[in-house]
Amino acid sequence: MSTDQTTTGALRGGAGEERLAAAFAEHEGDAALMPYIMGGYPDLTTSREIAKAYVAGGADLVELGVPYSDPLADGPVVHAAGTAALQAGVTVDDVFALGEQLAADVPVVLMTYANIVLRPGVGAFAARLRDSGLSGLIVPDLPIGEESEGVVAALDAAGLAFVPLVAPTTADARVAEVRQAARGFLYAVSVTGTTGERASLGDQFAEVVTRAKTAGAGPGGGSEVPVGLGFGISNGENAAQAAAAGADGVIVGSRLVRAAGDEDPVASVSSVLADLSRGLGR
């Protein structure tokens, strides 16, 4: 892993990272909206409709989840949606196809777990991402270090961004290490816990974002990598607080996945996105 200061700012994640950077740059001084979609939930057809609603509803980037049997970092809503999608027969191939469709309109970052990436081999998986037009990859159980080295190298070679996470429990020196390794953006987890909606977290956002941007930085300051804030952001008020706290991107998952399970999923997710957009002053 490179901790060489001179590489800061250089794009190591290639075209994928460039596309992500452009999406964040469009919202300089404001926060990009990054909704999460569970691929294939509640079913493939509806999932495609929901993806279109995300684009129409102002998504600047999309985080696309792959249903997984043992999602250790996900709370009950995302876990249940993944289980339902698997039971409906949704495959990794289906999710890549959905991602390819979405990537025509917005940059897409795939979110999945280590075993899904390692199973076909990291090189083959990176090639799939690239060939499907996706921009990056989030793998919550591949922390920066020995475990993720192979995946980061494969993504770099394919011109794609590896997006790591930092948590409130992450020590300052480690935050700096992870930030140095981040491509595209750094995913700051707002709470210690799994994904899910939570009441009033806004007062913690500033500290989380500030730490993600500057903790452990030497006199030269932090890097310029954008920070996306996620976990527990569910409405316009939260989104406004996240933007005010300095987040470059606002990631919304469980609230939208819950909406995708409603009777009229497209109307429900559109309404949640409208509220989020208002919160971001659009």
Next chain:
Amino acid sequence: MSTTHGPETGSERRFGPYGGRYVPESLLPALDELEAVWSQLRDDAAFQGEFRGLLRDYVGRPSPLYLARRLSERAGREVWLKREDLNHTGAHKINNALGQCLIAKRMGKPRVIAETGAGQHGVATATAAALLDLECVIYMGVEDIRRQMPNVQRMRLLGTTVQPVESGARTLKEAVSQAFRDWVASVGDTHYVMGTAAGAAPFPAIVRDLQRIIGDEAREQILEQAGRLPDRVVACVGGGSNAIGIFTAFLDDPGVALVGVEAGGHGIASGSHGAVLASGVDAGVLHGSYGPVMQDAQGQILEAHSVSAGLDYPGVGPQHAWLRDSGRATYVPVEDDDAVRAFRDVARLEGIIPALESSHALHHVLNVPAPEVEVDLVCLSGRGDKDLAEALQKLEEIDGADALKLDGERTIAPALGHDPAADEDGAGPQGGEEVR
């Protein structure tokens, strides 16, 4: 053995290619802390004194080594049983649970969580938590709750909250996942008492260190009682904690074969089993560790199957995987039907009701020819009371209603009739009850 160690600690992070720390970033500080704390406590005289004292006075160690004469006759060789079933709470699990709860105390964490399959690790953790005044929550799949109700009641009596897990096949794998999710959110005040020698580093090494007392004692005992080392050490393997516990003392004895017995379920060909090592499945990541794991072509983790809840796990500890690859240990499957018959046979030959998990190892020793072996050492990892309902039902399924007959004789005699003289008017001393 080829291993990689944590930077400052000496606790193994990998065994050959297996192991590692595939966990959310939130948990890394807790794993770092655990690794550092254990590197101190492992050699800390005060901690070890307290731990050894409790193992002796509270658990009842050393557990006996017993030469099972009738099993030996049947097998045609000496069969020595390491009696972990005689520990307090009835299984080897208490060694690890007590050790980890003491570690939690030293780390100042007031709450412990754990997963359980058969319920033995849950009961052991609930017991240690009661003893050490720790809040305790046990995650258990609802299918296992059904199979192991007596242990659920024990945990609740001990003051523990049993949290049913509804996801997936509702067994051990899901219980571990749910315990990890709890830990991701509660890591500040909570220690996760991993019950087996699997999961993210440093758990496989810590559980091994806490369970190695089984083999350390057994090696000394068999040298004293038999005057020699065994030719073979046999133990059942789910995650592999009792097996690594008894194997460790013999790793450097080249003349001692090490055999792990896995859950053959309905047979390896059926795909419905838990024989992760014997079946040669590919490696992947499960519960924070890289190693052989049952998975489909896409990388989704598959459900294991075993009649015994404790072996019903699609992964295995990383050190076992490396012991297999390096040739030091071998792993064989035993199917459900054979295990429950061994459960019955050992009860009748020795007056010992073994855990269904241990019954897998006992079947291998009793019924698989091994002419080169003169002395077997078997880890009897736990007692089988918890398994009665499940095992008897299974026996009836495979051997019919006569499953408990002895050579065609019934084992429940017909009731004696009423005593007409004493009960003539229905108001005799027996009040109409049967007279025996």
